Amino acid sequence: MARILTGIQSSGRPHLGNILGAIAPAIELSKDPNNESFFFIADLHSLITIKDGPLREEYVRAIAATWLAFGFDTDRNVFWRQSRVQEHTELAWYLNCFTPFPMLANAHSFKDKSERLADVNAGLFTYPVLQAADILLYDANIVPVGKDQKQHLEMTRDIATALNRQVGQDILVLPDARIDERLMVIPGVDGQKMSKSYNNYIDIFLPEKELRKAVMKIMTDSTPLEEPKNPDTDITFQLYSLIAGEPEVALMRQNYEKGGFGYGHAKQALYEMILEKFSEPRRIFNYYMENTAELEQKLVEGEEKARQIAQETIKKVRKALGYGS
Structure with a gap:
């Protein structure tokens, strides 16, 4: 059985580009009985740009409601908030110590903003390492990504290989990227890639x-x-x-x-x-946005399942690095 992992940042409400390019294809993969899907909300990553706590929480709810609106089965799969499983940050530190500086300096996420270093925080610089931890923590086999994220997945494999080589055993699974060429770029209202940063998106859940x-x-x-x-x-x-x-x-x-x-x-x-x-997804989205207790319960249940798996990985890494038996 293939384990598929996908994360989406809580940096805004999901728009049509997110849905067509990432959410809907990932949910379709999750319906295959041969797949086991792990979908999480990357709310730690979003702290790089979103410092407003209540706003970020609102975005988390909107993202969770979107996944549910498009039919993600949280009973069969795993669905959680990154920040509620502390093993993400612990593994990120271990991986940081196996990540060469030039690798991060060449990451697209950093280079795109490196001309204005005053605007770059350490979180942005080490973003690929936390992303690697997100993936490696769950022994993911397949990670659906856009073309712009392919480099980060290659970095994940390189970092995991370095740690495995150091400890002399393959304790971290090397993931493979899956890129949907047809839905790689969804145009926004101005013709550029649909993106929150360009403010050119269509929010299908609007009145x-x-x-x-x-x-x-x-x-x-x-x-x-x-x-x-x-x-x-x-x-x-x-x-x-x-x-x-x-x-x-x-x-x-x-x-x-x-x-x-x-x-x-x-x-x-x-x-x-x-x-x-999107008539039915709009209805379900609005239901969960109005019934947040039900939404919260689904996330809490998913976080317990995610935590159990994450703890097993951390135990192996700790033991291999000499931090516990």
């Missing part, structure tokens, strides 16, 4: 009026309504294609190419498709 307003902000070219349009270069069509079925996408393509179909019509169709496609 209907706010959701429609967000969809209508999608950038388009100036082609007049009556003229044919190229669907392959249009952001609205790209997003529609990711959530609609083949017959609907084919019809939308015809509408673009024949003319007499404006971008406003396309955006309205996308808005209506979001409401149709």
